[in-house]
Amino acid sequence: MTVILSETQASAERFRLTLGAETPVVPTPRELLDHVEKDEHELLVVVAPEVPLTVAFELAKHYRLARPALGIVLVRQRLEVGVLTQAMQAGIREVVAADDAAELLAATRRSEQVSGTLNDKRPDLSSIKRGQMILVFSAKGGCGKTTVSTNLAEALASDPSKSVCLVDFDLQFGDVAVALQLEPAKTISDAIRMQHSLDIQGIKSLLTQHKPNLQVLLAPLDPSDVEFITPDLAQKLLRGLKESFDYVVVDAPPAFTEVILRAFDLADQYLLLTTLDTPSLKNLKVTLGTLQALGMPRSKWKVIVNRSTAKAGVTLTDVRNSIGLDIFAAIPASDAVPIATNKGKTVVELNPKHPVTAAIRGIVADLVGDSAGAVPIKGAGRASVKKPLFAFGKAS
DSSP: OEEEEOSSHHHHHHHHHHHOTTOOEESSHHHHHHHHHHOTTOOEEEEOTTSOHHHHHHHHHHHHHHOTTOEEEEEESSOOHHHHHHHHHHTOOEEEETTOHHHHHHHHHHHHHHHHHHHHHSOOOTTSOOOEEEEEEOSSTTSOHHHHHHHHHHHHTTSTTSOEEEEEOOTTTOOHHHHTTOOOSSOGGGGGGGTTSOOHHHHHTTOEEEETTEEEEOOOSSGGGGGGOOHHHHHHHHHHHHTTOSEEEEEOOSSOOHHHHHHHHHOSEEEEEEOSSHHHHHHHHHHHHHHHHTTOOGGGEEEEEESTTOOSSOOHHHHHHHHTSOOOEEEOOOTHHHHHHHTTOOHHHHOTTSHHHHHHHHHHHHHHTOGGGOOOOTTOOOOOOOSOTTOOSOOO
């Protein structure tokens, strides 16, 4: 019911003595967003004094709209009138001195009473679908993101009881419409004029049907529309899709834009693509370093080597040793991929018994928890690695 946002272990343990040893602690704002997203019963966030005020105010402003029933209690080393005024304006319920344990406990109880009242007045959310969002990303173009995204969506949709949405979030140069030979009668651009009144039905009106249980949200036809697609609009679209589909697959651009960072915040899994060449491996390291710096939960990182059987002088073991992480999956190289794409099909659909199809289905099996369908990775077992995680030089 209460979660502590604390950047240091010592601070976290101090507040656990007051609030209870079982109180969960998250070290970064992005992990807090993820924690709260998954737990509808969370009523209170206690923000430790080492967390910057700007971060606390942004969180309060966000949850004031997204989760009005979620209270925020701010703990500071000193109580200052200016801080109290700003906190009230941001929507923080209480500001407490760090050395006043009794007042902190009282403040949390008052906040929980307010949350309980607000919860009694809000509609029942138990019927809202909470789909799984899978983000396919590579910081380098040409690694096969669209190929993996389209085949992944096709494989997920092979279960007729599940609904799937594929989102082309490469807003300037998206290729999903071309890869699947879809007529883009509606695109993300159509959401721009509806952004202030966009609801679930409005979002569904933007989708293009590819299969009975597979819908696609296509990228804009005009690349200049990207400047009008704000991070808030992107978040609204993706959140609505998560509430409408069992699985949402996001084909991301090769860049850390504000829009894509919102997608990272909402995604349940990150499929981080690389190929067996030095530029791709370098960009994978940059991606991992950036995700670490941004506080993106490492439990979501899934490294995938595409075209893994290409004879490029770099092996799967080299990749694993270089990044210091296990390889989640490997997809073999094959001429069947461009052949299928040129036909507007996926390999999964065109050749159900192909090794690429087997690899994609193995990824799906791991993501949805069906270990019987997983495909073991040869040459890159999940042994421990002693290499530094983000070393850019040659491994010693």
